[in-house]
Amino acid sequence: MDIHQPLFNELILHLDAPPHDGPWNMAADQAWLELSAVPVLRVYRWTEPTATIGYAQSLTKLGDSLPQWPIVRRWTGGGVVLHDNDYTYSVIVPAVHPWSQTNPLESYRLVHDSLARALDDGSRLAGMEDLIENPFCFVAPALHDVIRDKVKVSGAGQRRGKLGLLHQGSVQQVTLGEDFWPRWAAQLAANVLTTHEMPPAMLKRANELTQKRYSLASWLNEREDAL
Template structure:
C-alpha cells in the first residue's frame, strides 16, 4: 500500500497548525495516508482545541500560544520533533476507536526507537501531575523512557478523515533526527507493507493553508476563543 510522506522545513506555529488542518481536509481526495514530519522556527506552545486560554497562560511562559485542531493538553515546542498523520475515511486507522489509534501510533514510535537501539515502553496506566499539561505525567499508551514520558499525541476524527498530531520530547541526545525519521518509515514498511511516495503540496493545498492562517491560526480571537 502507498502512503505519502511530507517533510517540511521549520515554520511558524500558525503555519504548522494550518497545514495539518489542511491535510485533514485534503486527505479524502488524496486517498492515501499522509505522514508529515516538521519542526518550528520559533519557541511556541500548542494547546488542545477544547482547553481554556486562561489556564494555558498560567501554565507556560512560552509564546506564541496556538490552539491545535486536535484535542489533548499543553505541549511546549522548542526542541521537540513533531509529526502528523492524516488518514482518509475508509482507511482502517479511521475506523479505530481513539484509544486504539493512540496505542497503535505509539507502538509505531516505540518500534522506531527500538530499531535504533533505544529501549522504551508504553505506559500501562496514567499518572497525572499537572492537569492539562501533556508532558507532565502521562496517559495510558504514552511512550516512556526510564519512567519519563517522551512521546504523546492528540487526535481529531471527522467525516473527512483522522488527524493525529504527535511530539517526541526530549529526543534521546545521541539520536539523530534523520535516523529516527528513516526508522519510522522503515517500521511502517516492515509492519504494514507501506511503500512511501513523496507528497508535493499542490497550489490548492498551499492556498488553503494561507486561508486557515488568516482566518484562524494567526488571529488572537480564534486562539483565545475559550
C-alpha cells in the same frame, strides 16, 4: 490486528524541512487531512519556540503557567505542548481510508506502539500505573503514551471527525537521527512515497486556514474562526 504488521498499505512521508510558525503548521496538517487520498506522516519544525494548547483547553485558566512564547490552539485534543528542540510529527488518515474509523484508544495505542518500537531504546507504552494528571502534556503521561523508565518521550493529541483522523505528536528527551523518520514510515506502511513539498492545492488551502482560523485571536481564545 497484529500490531507488528504495517498499519497502512501506502503512506506519504512529508519531510517538511523549512521551519514554519505555529498557525501555518496547524493549517498544513488540516490541509493534508482535507485533501489527501492516502495516509500521511508529516514531520515538521518551528521557526521559534512555540506552545500549542489542546482544542478544549481554556487559555484563561492556563494563564501565567504558559511561557512568554507564541501560542497556537490545535485542532486536536490533549494538553499544553512546548515545542522547543522537540521532534514534531502528524499521522493524518483521511476519511476515505478505513483505518480512520479505528477506535480512538486503539489508534492511539497502535501509532505509539509502532513509534516505541522504532525508537528501539527501551521505550514502552504507559500503563494505568504510570498516569499523572496535569494540563502540561509532557508532565503527565496518559494511557499509551511512550515512556522510557518514568520519562515521557512522546505524547499526542487526536481529532476524529468527518474528515478523518488527525494525530499530532511530539517526541522529546531523545535524540533522533535523520534516518529515523524514513525507518518509522517503512514500519507504518508497506509502500512509502517521500516528498518534501505540498501540492499547490494543499498549499493554497493551508494559507487560507492560516488566515481564517489558526492565526486569529478569536480562535486562540474562543475557538471561533472566519471559515
